[in-house]
Amino acid sequence: MEEFSAFTIMTDVGWISLLMVIGNVLRHQIKFVFQDLLLPAPITAGLLGLLLGPNVLGWIGFSDNLGDYTSLLIAVVFASMAFSMEMGGNMGKGARNMWGYSTMMFTGQWGLFIVLGLLLFKPTFDTPDWFGMMLPVGFTGGFGTAAAVGSALEGVGAEAASSLGFTSATVGTLAAIIGGIVAGNWGIRKGKVSYVPKKLPEELRRGYISRLEDRPSLGRATTNPSAIEPITLHVGFIALTVMTAYGINKGISSIWENVSIPLFAMSMVVGLLFRAVMNMVGAKDYLDKDTVSSVSGAATDYLIAFGVAAIVPAAVAAYWKALLLLFVLGTIYCIFFLMWFPAEFFGERWIERGIFGWGWATATVATGIAVLKIVDPKLKSGTLSEYGMAYIGFGPFEISWTIIAPLAVMYGFTAGFGWISLGIAVVIYLVFKFTGMMPPRGTIFKEGIGHVGSEK
Template sequence: MSIFDLTIDLGLISALLLIGVFLRARFRFIQKFFIPASMIAGFIGLALGPNGFGWLPFSEAIADYPTILIAVIFGAIPIGAAQVNWKKTFQRVRNMWVYSMLLTLLMWGGGAMITLLVLMQIWDIPSGFGLILGAGFLGGHGTAAAIGEALGNMGWEQATALGYTSATIGLLCAIVGGLFIVKRYARKNQTNFISDFKDLPDDLRTGLVKTEDRESTGSGTVSPNTVDPLFFHLALIGVVVVISYYLQDTLQNLFPQVSVPLLSLAFIVGLFIQIFLRKSKANRYVDKTTINRISGTATDLTVAFGIASINLAVVASYIGPLIALFIFGVLWAYAIFHFISPRVFHQHWFENGIFGWGWSTGTVAMGIALLKVVDPKNEATTLDDYALGYIAMVPIEVLIITFGPLLLMTGLGFIYVLVLLGVAVMLLIIAAKAGWLVNEAQVTKRRKAS
């Protein structure tokens, strides 16, 4: 691969993303389902690229880009994060953390469970197949790349293509299923701030923000006479990724049988760099909004490259178990939303729950899009609570992604399932005993009110 291959790949995907922005702004059908430009770009790339008609000269490396991009996303999480006083904020974000943890444990554990107990009894598939659900639905294209890399190192090279497929189907389920849920529960009077589609602001529908509604996407914290502020923040993320890469390479040489995902190391390295920045007082020159924009760019590229690189032949060879896994995943995610959300959240259970549906089947961006439909004025504290609770949830997610492939591919799949589902049950019991959950009388009252 040459620098010209990289240039062509980025140029082509950039053109497709711009086409996606144009189509989203022009066509009401696309607006109605909140289809992001990155997803449109990915589908066009899939149809016209090497896995389709072969008209776009993408290089063979497009399937590998998400592995690096997810390291950017996870490495950016700790950088510039505000120091949180957990004693003051714990009670407010506690239930969102509980719900996020349950979603994480149940989606990863549920996929592995149905594979070991049912799918492997019908089809000849690897034991790691169950990770495809969590990687795609809950994690997205970046996590699918990380899981695919780990499983590929253990001999199952088709895992990445299946993971990208799962993430793509998950996006569709998040959008279509989410809008169906919103309409259904609005008729049952379970929403608090519901808005009809025709009443949504134009920027949410078209993706184009009017002049009077525009917000700053970052602040200049260093003088351009020294270095451009955007590059300064890019350099911070670049240091995280390159250290993580060499650390992964070193660990791979020392322990050839163990595959540590790059995203896991990126998060850990990001934590240490953030501690250094805070201790040296340099943290004041890090603008979190700019860091988030870099992470958002990496997310869009991850989705676009991930969809464009799906190997349709591989998908076709696993079509039976994939369909079964996706049907289970949708029903499982809906059960979590329907039965757990009303019992975890004391206020705005539907708004919190529909956000959870969006990111547990698609992406956080899909969760935000659905939340905007039911809470257009941001009257609930969903996003603030999630942002704080997510910090305490990431280490668990990193552990699952790191050790899940190893356990499942070495015959310890049932231990993996028992641990995840067991922890989920224990968390529910602890929350109930501590009085964190909504009691059954209140849940029944909510149901009767509908």
């Protein structure tokens, strides 16, 4: 085996970059599959890397370190999150209901499938205790959570965790796009959509913004290039954060050998501490949030591509029957949520919020936005603004569950974590249901926009 070096990294990054460019060209030029499914270039790159890489055809000589890249890249994403996430804010009625719906969907998916993993999959298929959580890890978690939880579990001996997590995220993304297209077209035919679109925006379908005036800025410069390039400063802060987190983890492990804290979790903590210090010394705006988000987005693209390319087919094949049932049950769960609960939480204007919720419950917020644009191309429904405010209260759940999940497995609390998650979902629903916070229930199968009991 070739010795690992800087040139190994260059070769791996070079190959995966080429595959992402190919994926982007395919999305831009080919309607069938690529434009029809709004297939993201990193997923195409990952699938090509898996097919052409050493685990299948062997035409591309990737190193054995692809899994290590995902562990590092997810730490970059979480470190970036600490500097770019919004703090504080107000929550109106719409955002309040979005919080209730989102948190119930999220904790319910985690709780139900962890419990099913223990009560159904383990006795039936002899799967490990953590198997059930691979559904929410890949579906509502997405590729970032798959990398975070998978790498943490592999660190304590769960060798197939990353492969199963990335497989789940890939299946979830495809389900999100296909299901979003089907649900969107159904909503339009039924007259449920407030702002009826003629067709998908060209830049969304082809993945390319051709009009120069429509191209958004990646961020704002906070330094003069004569001192330091702004992008260098931002990347440097994020790299320093991850390095500091790594050093703290090494120190903890040297003192307490049995204590293991995921690098991404420590990176988040260190980033928040750095941000607090910057606020105290009057450097609150030293980093630009949009630029940090762009760095995070780039890391996420490489994370997805490397993660899918690093899937070990043999590990997935060993669980194929259990995985098939897991994905079927997961999709049924998300369909049930799409077709029942949005009408309760959001009333007669439920379809846009339901389709957006479907997108992130099976994949990511970015995918949710993509399928939302099928029924709300100009984003006039207020769905995203409500979600943005709701995320102030929902975000801590999402981040905490990603951090707690591997720790629960490590310390034998998997069942407790599952039941607590499921209990939180039930309590949220009951509180909203019986305290008058839900509007009149929207009609689901009846033509047009209206609520139960209306004359429409």
